[in-house]
Every structure is written in structure tokens, then in C-alpha cells.
Amino acid sequence: MELKPLRQDGVVELLQITDTHLFADKDADFLGIAPWHSGQAVVNAILENEQLAGTQPHDLILATGDLSQDHSRDSYRHFSELMSELAPPVFWLPGNHDDADLMQAELDNAGISNAKHLLCGQWQILLLDTQLAGETHGELSAAQLSLLEQAITAYPRHHLLLAVHHQAIPVGCAWLDQHNLRNASAMQALLVKHQASRVVLCGHVHQGFDQREQDIRYLASPATCIQFKPLSDEFVLDSMAPGWRALSLHPDGRLSTQVWRLPPHAFEPDFSATGY
Numbered sequence: 285m286e287l288k289p290l291r292q293d294g295v296v297e298l299l300q301i302t303d304t305h306l307f308a309d310k311d312a313d314f315l316g317i318a319p320w321h322s323g324q325a326v327v328n329a330i331l332e333n334e335q336l337a338g339t340q341p342h343d344l345i346l347a348t349g350d351l352s353q354d355h356s357r358d359s360y361r362h363f364s365e366l367m368s369e370l371a372p373p374v375f376w377l378p379g380n381h382d383d384a385d386l387m388q389a390e391l392d393n394a395g396i397s398n399a400k401h402l403l404c405g406q407w408q409i410l411l412l413d414t415q416l417a418g419e420t421h422g423e424l425s426a427a428q429l430s431l432l433e434q435a436i437t438a439y440p441r442h443h444l445l446l447a448v449h450h451q452a453i454p455v456g457c458a459w460l461d462q463h464n465l466r467n468a469s470a471m472q473a474l475l476v477k478h479q480a481s482r483v484v485l486c487g488h489v490h491q492g493f494d495q496r497e498q499d500i501r502y503l504a505s506p507a508t509c510i511q512f513k514p515l516s517d518e519f520v521l522d523s524m525a526p527g528w529r530a531l532s533l534h535p536d537g538r539l540s541t542q543v544w545r546l547p548p549h550a551f552e553p554d555f556s557a558t559g560y
């Protein structure tokens with residue numbers, strides 16, 4: 285799918301919203317936070333930012349999985365309603381907590397695109413499915429890897445933003461890194477061949493992350509609900525507020541990005557939780 289460049293400077297402005305973990309019941313609790321309420325607060329904060337900027341500051345939104353916590357139709361409907369408050373088109377991929385078939389059916393019903401390859405100016409954005417049914421960790425199937433190979437073969441000069449749910453390199457939390465993208469090396473073997481910029485953007489880890497390896501930039505974003513404490517070997521919830529990430533893709537391949545969060549203590553989880 286080709287998205288028309290919207291800006292004279294050729295920059296593509298996007299938002300990542302991830303791990304909303306919504307329930308059918310808007311007031312349902314997830315380790316001390318009601319995800320619909322924190323998700324709505326994130327949407328409100330984005331709208332406030334847009335109002336302050338006085339322009340339409342974003343061209344598209346990437347939703348990188350774990351949109352539902354209870355696999356219900358209504359949870360996906362709530363997600364669509366939240367996104368409908370934001371103007372730009374939304375593109376999505378499933379996480380380990382999602383029911384991929386139901387998710388697609390409900391997001392289709394809501395008119396949210398199922399496109400997974402986007403051409404925007406000098407960039408291409410590819411959304412790949414790392415879900416492995418019944419597992420918490422992720423894997424790229426041969427078919428998904430082949431989509432990556434096709435994209436970089438067809439558009440060798442386009443800078444690449446690859447969106448996945450699971451982290452491809454360790455984030456430094458042992459308990460989370462066992463639930464990683466298991467065959468990340470197969471993906472990396474393709475990425476290193478690509479001569480233009482390469483960025484891998486994930487959800488799943490519920491924390492901000494920004495690291496470069498083999499000249500590939502790896503980014504992750506806070507969830508819109510509970511946060512996991514960085515660099516913790518055991519499961520520990522973080523006191524950082526729910527958030528999202530803004531990314532600017534420049535035509536020369538540079539990427540600038542910033543994590544945004546709700547005000548401190550806006551949503552505090554139950555710190556006595558020992559897992560989920």
C-alpha cells in the first residue's frame with residue numbers, strides 16, 4: 285500500500301501504540317490498572333499534544349500487538365473506538381495475547397486496514413506477525429521471513445522500519461528475554477543485507493528501549509497500561525506511567541524518536557503483583 289507523502293519536507297511522522305491489553309469490561313483490572321482507562325488517557329494526551337501543536341502532527345499509527353487481554357470481541361471494539369478518536373490511519377499486528385482471527389475480523393469490521401507493507405516516501409514499513417499459537421515467545425514463520433526478503437528485494441533503496449511484537453535482541457530483563465523472538469537471527473541475516481537504514485520496532489516488553497546492533501536500531505515502547513521494570517531479572521512492575529512513542533522518519537534515513545508518558549502517578553499498578 286502506498287501512502288502519499290503528506291509533508292513538503294518528506295518526513296513521515298508516526299506514533300506507536302502498543303500492548304493496550306483491553307478487556308470487554310472497561311473497568312476490568314489488570315494488576316492494579318484498568319487498561320481501558322489508561323488507554324483512553326493516552327489517547328486524550330495525544331489529542332492534547334496535537335491541539336498544542338496546532339497541526340495534524342502524525343501521518344499514521346502502528347499498533348504492535350497485545351491489543352486484547354481477554355480475547356473478547358468487545359476488547360477489539362474498544363480498541364477501534366479509541367483509535368477512531370485519533371485521525372491518522374492505524375496499522376496493526378498481533379501479539380502473544382491476541383486472538384489473531386478475531387482481531388482481524390473485528391478490526392476489519394471497524395474499517396481498520398489490514399495492510400502490512402506501506403510505502404511512505406523514502407521509507408517502507410513492514411508489519412510482521414511473530415505470534416506462535418499457545419506460546420508466550422515469538423517466531424517468524426518461513427512465510428513471514430519471505431515477506432521481509434521480498435520487501436528488501438523489491439525496494440532496496442527504501443529505508444526500512446520493521447514492526448514486530450516480540451523483542452529481537454535482549455532488553456536486559458531475564459524473565460522477559462526468555463519470551464523473545466526465538467529466530468531473530470534469521471531476520472537479522474536478511475536485514476544486514478539491506479543497504480538502506482534499518483529499524484526494528486517492537487512491543488511486548490512494556491518499557492522504553494533504544495539500542496543499536498550491527499547498525500540496526502532496535503526500539504521498544506511503553507505499554508498503554510502496566511510497565512515492566514527495566515534491567516530486572518525477575519518480574520517487577522515499574523512505577524513509570526503508561527505511554528507511547530513518536531517517530532519521525534526522515535527521507536535521508538535518519539530517525540528521530542521520543543517516548544511520551546502520562547503524568548507521573550497517573551496510573552499506579554499493584555506493586556505486590558508477582559506475575560500475570
Ligand SMILES: [Fe+2]
Binds near residue numbers: 305488489
Ligand atoms: Fe503485552
